[in-house]
Amino acid sequence: MPTVLLTHTPDMLANYYGPRALAALRALCEVRLNETGRVLDDAAALAKAAQGCAIIVSDRQTPGPAEFFAQAPNELAAFLRVAIDIRNIDVAAASKQGILVTHATAGFVASVAEQAIGYMIDWGRHTLDYTNEYRAGADPVSRMGKQLSGATLGILGYGAIGEHLARLGRAFGMKVKVSDPFKTVTEPGVQQTSFEDVLAESDFVVCLVIANEQTENLMNASAFARMKKSAYFINVSRGNLVDEQALAAALDAKRIAGAAMDVGRAQDQKPSLFLASRADVIATPHTAGLTPDAAEHQAVDTVNQVKEILAGRMPPGAANADAALRLSVFTNR
Numbered sequence: 001m002p003t004v005l006l007t008h009t010p011d012m013l014a015n016y017y018g019p020r021a022l023a024a025l026r027a028l029c030e031v032r033l034n035e036t037g038r039v040l041d042d043a044a045a046l047a048k049a050a051q052g053c054a055i056i057v058s059d060r061q062t063p064g065p066a067e068f069f070a071q072a073p074n075e076l077a078a079f080l081r082v083a084i085d086i087r088n089i090d091v092a093a094a095s096k097q098g099i100l101v102t103h104a105t106a107g108f109v110a111s112v113a114e115q116a117i118g119y120m121i122d123w124g125r126h127t128l129d130y131t132n133e134y135r136a137g138a139d140p141v142s143r144m145g146k147q148l149s150g151a152t153l154g155i156l157g158y159g160a161i162g163e164h165l166a167r168l169g170r171a172f173g174m175k176v177k178v179s180d181p182f183k184t185v186t187e188p189g190v191q192q193t194s195f196e197d198v199l200a201e202s203d204f205v206v207c208l209v210i211a212n213e214q215t216e217n218l219m220n221a222s223a224f225a226r227m228k229k230s231a232y233f234i235n236v237s238r239g240n241l242v243d244e245q246a247l248a249a250a251l252d253a254k255r256i257a258g259a260a261m262d263v264g265r266a267q268d269q270k271p272s273l274f275l276a277s278r279a280d281v282i283a284t285p286h287t288a289g290l291t292p293d294a295a296e297h298q299a300v301d302t303v304n305q306v307k308e309i310l311a312g313r314m315p316p317g318a319a320n321a322d323a324a325l326r327l328s329v330f331t332n333r
């Protein structure tokens with residue numbers, strides 16, 4: 001049986017892969033676990049761990065740089081990612097060596113959209129502020145809140161999560177405005193408009209834009225200046241969409257009412273501490289998609305990809321199918 005290296009540390013294995021997916025993977029092949037207790041973020045260490053392995057199934061923190069693919073074992077045919085994001089995998093370098101790279105599908109659509117709703121309720125009803133005051137032994141002063149019904153939800157980026165969030169917003173009685181230049185929005189009750197209008201008219205602005213070179217620092221000083229002073233900014237996409245110094249300045253100047261974030265520019269795309277520690281920010285450590293259903297979905301994706309590879313077929317999620325010449329070892333068996 002071929003050997004698969006699963007790069008996850010023990011905590012990642014429990015949270016982002018799970019026993020059912022691991023058992024299914026073991027039914028297909030020999031599985032070698034990462035027993036170092038740390039992320040295999042060194043190219044030489046990863047190459048050493050992968051010796052004798054035909055496939056790597058990697059967590060999102062384990063990179064696949066050019067240096068790794070240059071020294072990858074000759075038997076390595078595929079590098080599978082238990083996530084959608086493959087930006088830290090050098091696909092061109094993998095292709096040069098004939099190694100397949102794949103990504104998983106989005107199993108966290110509902111989970112992330114629900115987290116965004118949770119942030120809105122927390123901010124709108126001052127839940128976290130009251131809780132912290134009670135925990136400090138104080139008797140909080142009651143303040144007027146903001147209900148979701150009748151409020152305007154602005155969604156930047158109308159992919160699968162944006163569509164799901166729009167449906168949730170409408171179920172709460174919210175007015176929904178969407179900005180996405182690459183989509184035509186036809187859903188009843190959802191108004192497609194400009195980026196500038198979403199910022200100016202929304203009570204809650206939720207960033208769900210795809211992160212790439214063109215969207216780097218999309219939310220900058222100019223963008224925050226367009227928002228209402230009573231509005232809240234929520235980021236559940238990627239940290240590099242936000243100019244963090246501009247966000248801090250907007251909060252300092254009270255140009256916006258507050259922010260919530262599950263992502264940032266810290267390690268593993270977590271919120272940066274200088275923002276997460278603020279009283280006018282709600283932050284979670286990149287856990288919006290960390291539910292059993294969401295985590296198992298992507299793990300099962302990689303199990304199915306391994307099954308297809310071993311059967312000599314190109315798996316779904318392939319990023320460089322035309323260059324994956326090493327898969328011939330399976331098609332010629």
